[in-house]
Structure formats: structure tokens, C-alpha cells
Amino acid sequence: MAKTILIVDDSASIRQVSSIALKGAGYEVLEAADGKAGLSKLDGRKVHLIITDINMPIMDGITFIKEVKKLPAYRFTPIMVLTTESEESKKSQGREAGAKAWVIKPFQPAQILDAVAKLILP
Amino acid sequence: MNIHDPLSTPWLWTPLVTGGIGAVLILISGGLTLPNPILALALLILGGVLGKWLHHYSSTQFRAVEKNAIDQTTAATSGDCRSTADLERVCLDVLPILSRQIETSRAQTETAITDLSGRFAAIVERIEQAVVSSQVSPTDAPSSTSSGLFSHSEARLTTVVHALEETLVNKNRMLDEVQRLTDQMDALNQMAHDVKKIADHTNLLALNAAIEAARAGSYGGGFGVVADEVRRLSRQSGETGKNMGEKVGMLHSAVAATLNAAEESTQREGEIVNEAEDSIQQVLADFRNLTTQLESSASDLRTSSTAIRKEIEDVLVALQFQDRTSQILTIVRKNLDALYNQIFAHAQAREKGGKVPPIDVKDWLAHMELTYTTWEQKRDHHHHLAGGKIDKRPDPPDSSSITFF
Numbered sequence: 001m002a003k004t005i006l007i008v009d010d011s012a013s014i015r016q017v018s019s020i021a022l023k024g025a026g027y028e029v030l031e032a033a034d035g036k037a038g039l040s041k042l043d044g045r046k047v048h049l050i051i052t053d054i055n056m057p058i059m060d061g062i063t064f065i066k067e068v069k070k071l072p073a074y075r076f077t078p079i080m081v082l083t084t085e086s087e088e089s090k091k092s093q094g095r096e097a098g099a100k101a102w103v104i105k106p107f108q109p110a111q112i113l114d115a116v117a118k119l120i121l122p
Numbered sequence: 123m124n125i126h127d128p129l130s131t132p133w134l135w136t137p138l139v140t141g142g143i144g145a146v147l148i149l150i151s152g153g154l155t156l157p158n159p160i161l162a163l164a165l166l167i168l169g170g171v172l173g174k175w176l177h178h179y180s181s182t183q184f185r186a187v188e189k190n191a192i193d194q195t196t197a198a199t200s201g202d203c204r205s206t207a208d209l210e211r212v213c214l215d216v217l218p219i220l221s222r223q224i225e226t227s228r229a230q231t232e233t234a235i236t237d238l239s240g241r242f243a244a245i246v247e248r249i250e251q252a253v254v255s256s257q258v259s260p261t262d263a264p265s266s267t268s269s270g271l272f273s274h275s276e277a278r279l280t281t282v283v284h285a286l287e288e289t290l291v292n293k294n295r296m297l298d299e300v301q302r303l304t305d306q307m308d309a310l311n312q313m314a315h316d317v318k319k320i321a322d323h324t325n326l327l328a329l330n331a332a333i334e335a336a337r338a339g340s341y342g343g344g345f346g347v348v349a350d351e352v353r354r355l356s357r358q359s360g361e362t363g364k365n366m367g368e369k370v371g372m373l374h375s376a377v378a379a380t381l382n383a384a385e386e387s388t389q390r391e392g393e394i395v396n397e398a399e400d401s402i403q404q405v406l407a408d409f410r411n412l413t414t415q416l417e418s419s420a421s422d423l424r425t426s427s428t429a430i431r432k433e434i435e436d437v438l439v440a441l442q443f444q445d446r447t448s449q450i451l452t453i454v455r456k457n458l459d460a461l462y463n464q465i466f467a468h469a470q471a472r473e474k475g476g477k478v479p480p481i482d483v484k485d486w487l488a489h490m491e492l493t494y495t496t497w498e499q500k501r502d503h504h505h506h507l508a509g510g511k512i513d514k515r516p517d518p519p520d521s522s523s524i525t526f527f
Contacts, residue, residue, distance in 0.1 A: 012236040017239070017439060084445070084446055084496045100527055102524070103525075104519050105445060106439065107442070
């Protein structure tokens with residue numbers, strides 16, 4: 001059965017690039033445009049990995065990660081950050097919130113697939 | 123302006139003192155005799171008048187200069203205030219327009235790039251479906267591929283040819299049986315011929331018996347009757363043998379004609395089977411060439427489709443610039459809005475005559491730097507602060523690396 005990945009990013013083009021790469025590798029993909037929509041998208045679904053941007057309207061990525069970690073069903077779901085931010089202080093915020101990996105945009109699809117393969121448990 | 127008191131200037135006292143000194147020197151040198159006292163007094167009065175005139179002149183000039191200076195200062199101060207107010211008005215009018223225009227261009231770019239990337243994504247999906255449908259799965263039926271279809275067709279057509287050949291062999295076998303039947307008919311014909319010969323011979327013996335019976339006279343009467351009966355039977359036997367021979371001959375002719383027609387038919391059928399086999403082989407050869415070409419074309423199509431898919435994916439990766447520029451423009455707009463608010467508050471305070479809050483430029487720049495999300499923004503920020511002479515450009519982040527926590 002295909003693993004499910006949730007992509008949370010306000011940029012539709014970023015969601016599309018990520019989605020094509022992940023679907024091409026056999027993953028099922030869910031999409032949301034901000035953190036609040038991402039939380040709604042979870043809705044009890046089995047999600048094996050979450051990929052989120054940091055700078056988003058309505059609910060930013062750091063808040064979204066913290067909110068996800070409060071949900072018992074998703075406490076151990078790995079979260080990967082995909083952002084333009086490269087500051088170490090921002091990375092620290094992400095790590096403290098509960099992120100497991102940090103990828104800087106622009107990215108190559110192979111990078112994402114490599115990181116996803118390492119984060120998703122077989 | 124703090125103006126120096128012109129009375130304290132030496133213009134009044136210097137001529138008076140000089141005149142006084144001159145008067146004293148005249149009295150000392152000339153004594154108190156006339157006209158020395160008159161000259162001293164005149165010199166003193168001249169010094170006083172000259173001092174007074176100089177004092178008046180210098181005061182007049184000083185006031186004129188002072189007035190001019192005050193007028194100039196007042197004009198300059200008034201001009202500065204007007205310039206500041208004008209600058210504020212320009213900023214308050216221009217900044218919202220710039221902010222709106224930046225947001226408009228950002229939104230238009232985002233819409234266009236999103237639409238473009240969506241279309242590219244749809245193309246990639248269609249190509250993916252085409253490639254998948256053109257690929258042969260190991261679980262697919264052999265007939266679903268052109269080469270499999272060829273092999274399948276070849277096997278079935280070969281089976282048909284073999285069936286025709288088998289039919290031909292069976293027919294030849296049947297003709298052999300008919301040929302053997304003809305041989306048996308020859309033996310039957312010989313037997314009929316033998317019957318007729320026996321009948322003729324019996325008839326001759328019966329004739330001799332009848333002659334001998336006639337010679338015996340009355341004693342041979344009975345024997346003569348028997349001999350006549352034997353002769354009649356032999357004639358019947360002979361006719362039967364003759365009829366048998368005729369019938370066998372007719373049958374032989376019919377079978378021979380049938381056999382001949384069957385042999386001709388078999389030969390023709392054999393030729394037809396051979397022609398059919400040749401035709402089938404030719405069709406299969408043409409079919410093989412066609413399927414080979416089709417498979418080659420399909421393979422080329424798959425290769426091209428895969429290459430096109432990769433190219434479009436690269437384009438989609440390149441379109442990620444939109445996300446980056448959108449973030450930069452959003453932050454530029456927010457900082458322009460913040461600047462507008464600052465200037466608006468400044469203008470309000472100035473117009474109300476209250477204390478105008480000072481602007482800490484360093485604090486303002488530091489706050490602005492905190493809003494940056496990309497390394498290019500930091501680079502441009504520091505490049506400007508360095509006056510464009512020293513490039514304090516930070517190194518771009520290594521986008522190929524992934525940080526795992």
C-alpha cells in the first residue's frame with residue numbers, strides 16, 4: 001500500500017513540483033496551502049510524513065509543527081521543513097518544534113525523495 | 123540670534139581716546155598757552171565727533187547685516203520646514219502606490235507561474251500515463267505485445283498449414299486404398315473370366331455326353347436329359363461369368379475415373395497448400411518487419427517521452443523562483459507599509475505641534491533585516507549599507523545539503 005505524504009505550502013508551484021516527484025516515486029500526496037488547512041487535511045488520516053513550508057499566511061510552519069505534535073495520532077509522524085530560510089536560528093526553531101529535517105528551496109526532486117526515504121519508516 | 127552690543131565696539135571710543143591722547147600731548151608739549159588749549163579741545167571734540175559718527179555708521183551697518191542674516195536664517199528655516207512637509211506628503215502619497223504596485227506584480231506573477239506550472243504538471247501526468255500504457259508488464263498476455271502477437275499468429279497459421287497438410291496426407295492414404303480396391307477388381311474380373319471358361323468347358327463336356335447318350339440309344343435317354351441340363355446350366359454359368367466380367371469392368375472404369383479425378387484434385391490441393399504456406403510465410407515475414415518497426419517506434423516514443431518528461435520536470439524545478447521572488451516582494455511591500463506608518467505618525471505629531479518622535483535608523487534597519495527570509499535580501503541589505511563599495515555578501519546556502527535533526 002502506498003505511503004501518504006502531506007505537503008503544506010502556500011506556493012502552488014512548489015506543491016506541484018513536490019507532488020510530481022513524490023507521485024512519480026509511488027507515494028500518495030495530500031496538499032494544503034497553509035498550516036491551518038494542513039491540520040484540517042490530517043483529519044484522522046494515516047499520514048506517513050509531513051512536508052511543510054515556514055513562511056505561510058494564516059498559520060506559519062513553526063506553529064503548524066507545534067500544533068501537529070500536540071495531536072496524539074501524529075506525535076511521531078516525521079516532519080520535514082522545505083523553506084527558503086537558511087538561518088541557523090530558524091533551523092533551531094524548527095528542530096525545537098519537532099521537525100526532523102530541513103531542506104532549503106530551491107530543491108531538486110531527487111533531494112526530496114532521498115530525504116523522504118530516510119524519514120519514512122519501511 | 124545672539125547679537126553683540128555695538129556700543130561695546132571700539133568704533134566709538136577709539137577716535138575719542140585718540141583725540142584725548144592727542145590733546146594731552148599738545149598740552150604737554152606746547153603748554154597751556156594759547157592756542158594749545160583750543161587745539162587740544164578741538165582735537166578732543168573732533169575725536170568725539172568722529173567716534174560718534176563711526177559708532178553710528180558701524181551700528182547702522184551692523185544692524186543691516188544682522189537684519190539680513192536674520193532674514194536669511196528665517197527664510198532657510200521656513201524652507202526646511204516646507205521641504206520636510208513636502209517630503210512627508212510625497213512619501214505618504216507614493217509609498218502606498220508603490221506598495222500596491224508591488225503586490226499587483228507579485229500576485230500577477232504568482233497567478234501566471236501557478237497556472238504555467240499546473241499545465242506543465244498536467245503534461246507530465248499525461249506523458250507518464252502514455253509511457254506506462256506503452257510499457258509491457260511481465261504479467262501481460264503475450265498477445266498484448268506486437269512481438270507476442272506475431273508469435274501467436276505464426277503458431278496459429280502454422281497449425282492451419284499443418285492441418286491442411288494432414289488432410290492431404292489422409293486423402294492420399296484414401297486414394298491408396300482405392301487403388302488397392304482397383305487391384306482387387308482386376309482379380310474379380312479374372313475370376314469372372316475363369317467362370318466363363320469353366321462354363322464353356324462344361325458345355326463342351328455336356329455336348330460330348332449328349333452325343334454319347336444319343337449313340338447309346340434308348341439306354342442313353344436319361345443320360346442325354348442330364349447332359350442337356352448340364353449344357354443349359356453351363357450356358358447360364360457362362361452368361362453369369364460374362365455379366366460379372368462386364369459389371370466388374372464397368373465398376374473398374376468408374377473407380378478408375380474417380381481415382382483419376384481424385385488424384386488430379388489431390389495434386390491441385392497439394393499445390394494450393396504449398397501456395398498457401400508460401401503466402402503465409404510471406405505474410406508472416408511482412409508482419410514481422412511491421413512489428414519490429416512498430417516496437418522500434420514505440421521504444422523511440424518511450425525514450426522521447428521520458429526525455430520530455432525530464433525536461434518539463436526541470437522547468438518546474440526552475441519555476442520555484444516564483445516562490446522566492448514572491449516572498450521577497452511581500453517583505454518589500456510590508457517594509458514599505460511600515461515606513462508609511464512611521465512617516466504618517468511623524469507627520470501627525472509635527473502637524474499637531476507635539477514632540478516629533480526621533481527615528482533610530484540603526485534600529486529601523488535591524489528590524490528590517492529580521493524580516494528577511496532569503497540570503498539575497500541580506501546580501502543586498504549589507505551591500506547598500508557598505509555604500510556599494512565593500513560587498514559583505516554572505517555565502518549562499520548549500521541547497522544540495524539536507525539537515526537532519
